[in-house]
Amino acid sequence: MASYSFTCFLLISFLLSHSDAQPFSSSRPRGVVLPFHKDPSTLQYVTEISLGTPKVPISLVLDLGGKLAWIHCGQKQQVDSSSYQPVDCKSPQCLLASSNSVQIPQCCNKTCSISSTNTVTRPTSSGQLGSDVATVQSGYEPGQRPYLWLRGENVTARRFAFGCGTTSLNGLAKGVNGMAGLGRSGLSLVSQFSAAFHFSRKFALDFQFGNVYFGGGHYIQETLRPSFIYTPLISNPYNQDYSTDYYIGVKSIQIDGENVAIHKKLLSINRKNGVGGTKFSTLLPYTAMETSIYKAFTSLYVKRAKAMNITRVASVKPFGACFNSSTMVTSYPEGLVVPHVNLVLTNDVVWRVVGAKSSLKYVNDNELCLGFIDGGLKAGTSIIIGGHQLQDNLLEFDIPRSRVGFSQPLFQLVGPTNQLVVG
Ligand SMILES: *[C@@H]1O[C@H](CO)[C@@H](O)[C@H](O)[C@H]1NC(C)=O
Ligand SMILES: *[C@@H]1O[C@H](CO)[C@@H](O)[C@H](O)[C@H]1NC(C)=O
Ligand SMILES: *[C@@H]1O[C@H](CO)[C@@H](O)[C@H](O)[C@H]1NC(C)=O
Numbered sequence: 303m304a305s306y307s308f309t310c311f312l313l314i315s316f317l318l319s320h321s322d323a324q325p326f327s328s329s330r331p332r333g334v335v336l337p338f339h340k341d342p343s344t345l346q347y348v349t350e351i352s353l354g355t356p357k358v359p360i361s362l363v364l365d366l367g368g369k370l371a372w373i374h375c376g377q378k379q380q381v382d383s384s385s386y387q388p389v390d391c392k393s394p395q396c397l398l399a400s401s402n403s404v405q406i407p408q409c410c411n412k413t414c415s416i417s418s419t420n421t422v423t424r425p426t427s428s429g430q431l432g433s434d435v436a437t438v439q440s441g442y443e444p445g446q447r448p449y450l451w452l453r454g455e456n457v458t459a460r461r462f463a464f465g466c467g468t469t470s471l472n473g474l475a476k477g478v479n480g481m482a483g484l485g486r487s488g489l490s491l492v493s494q495f496s497a498a499f500h501f502s503r504k505f506a507l508d509f510q511f512g513n514v515y516f517g518g519g520h521y522i523q524e525t526l527r528p529s530f531i532y533t534p535l536i537s538n539p540y541n542q543d544y545s546t547d548y549y550i551g552v553k554s555i556q557i558d559g560e561n562v563a564i565h566k567k568l569l570s571i572n573r574k575n576g577v578g579g580t581k582f583s584t585l586l587p588y589t590a591m592e593t594s595i596y597k598a599f600t601s602l603y604v605k606r607a608k609a610m611n612i613t614r615v616a617s618v619k620p621f622g623a624c625f626n627s628s629t630m631v632t633s634y635p636e637g638l639v640v641p642h643v644n645l646v647l648t649n650d651v652v653w654r655v656v657g658a659k660s661s662l663k664y665v666n667d668n669e670l671c672l673g674f675i676d677g678g679l680k681a682g683t684s685i686i687i688g689g690h691q692l693q694d695n696l697l698e699f700d701i702p703r704s705r706v707g708f709s710q711p712l713f714q715l716v717g718p719t720n721q722l723v724v725g
């Protein structure tokens with residue numbers, strides 16, 4: 303049960319002499335690079351930033367649709383740092399916390415009291431909005447081809463705001479301190495870094511090298527990936543004021559060119575209740591589809607696989623269709639030859655679920671399962687594109703232009719080191 307009691311545990315009331323809008327910084331890097339890794343047990347993506355004085359490394363689960371960063375600080379509701387300050391309830395940062403929120407922040411002894419949600423297991427509890435010095439690594443383009451970001455010196459955002467309270471860490475990767483939201487909100491990492499360092503409100507998720515690049519620019523080595531294909535980002539018309547998720551428009555799903563039979567209304571977002579549509583999530587390891595879509599998708603995939611003489615084997619949970627890999631043909635440069643899954647997007651560009659690597663998941667040495675899961679009949683969002691289908695893409699979220707770019711590898715063969723093999 304979510305607790306919305308805005309009890310204030312503050313012992314000391316800080317008098318903040320000023321409350322300027324922009325967290326200011328030590329220098330102006332072109333960009334910021336946050337490395338991340340995939341936690342092997344939860345399949346969540348975990349990043350680290352240094353916080354406070356003295357600097358303490360804080361591990362956070364990346365939440366692409368999350369509103370802000372929050373840390374489990376316990377009842378004392380503050381981190382052990384000499385530079386920590388509760389955010390004043392009249393400050394612009396507190397105002398930002400109240401937009402994109404069903405829960406309006408309360409004033410508690412002049413401090414901005416907010417609720418933070420563990421978006422994996424959904425407990426919410428109240429805490430305060432605090433701010434402290436965040437130290438991150440700058441990044442820049444070398445300015446000549448091939449474009450690949452380099453890491454620069456450490457830079458600090460002096461008034462990095464985050465939720466600090468009693469929200470449970472249940473369901474999150476072991477050892478993490480909280481979550482880092484990258485969503486459509488004024489307090490997300492992208493908004494705060496772009497305000498602190500004066501660069502554009504863009505970030506890219508590079509699953510291959512495990513980096514989030516903030517600030518925009520050329521991230522890609524052009525011999526490995528073609529340039530970005532863009533599709534508009536959509537906001538949920540029902541709850542655009544507080545939905546911080548990134549939605550895109552899917553028009554149809556095709557398997558080997560054949561359309562999956564889908565009730566069209568599931569693909570759009572219902573204005574009256576916000577249900578439906580397609581969004582991204584880095585918290586779901588596999589793409590989830592509303593039950594009727596999932597069933598139609600799986601049965602068409604199975605039919606196409608059968609036509610290729612791929613033998614089905616007993617299903618392994620949570621997956622609904624598994625296959626014998628020794629009945630699949632291998633070709634170069636495709637790798638295992640399997641049915642092709644394409645998402646046709648609203649502006650008629652195609653998101654390819656690239657080859658066996660993205661559409662299927664090895665469950666043992668000889669068995670591969672269709673790497674999608676049943677999201678249930680009451681799925682709030684019809685299609686949630688999860689980690690397994692995201693990770694072959696380089697994704698750029700361009701917030702000022704309200705679009706997302708994706709770049710898929712030219713070839714999908716996987717070598718023994720799990721690196722991309724270029725044909
Ligand atoms: C609020 O501040 C006052 C004065 O500093 C203090 O006496 C009181 O205990 C505080 N209340 C809470 C709930 O922390
Ligand atoms: C930058 O920060 C990282 C992580 O906090 C640290 O490991 C590294 O030594 C720092 N580099 C410099 C040059 O201070
Ligand atoms: C599948 O197997 C049948 C019977 O052995 C064969 O006639 C057919 O050509 C095969 N199809 C493919 C796509 O390999």
Ligand SMILES: *[C@@H]1O[C@H](CO)[C@@H](O)[C@H](O)[C@H]1NC(C)=O
Pocket residue numbers: 615626627628629668
């Ligand atoms: C998978 O296919 C191979 C080759 O046809 C066969 O030898 C093996 O028994 C099959 N395994 C299963 C679990 O069906």
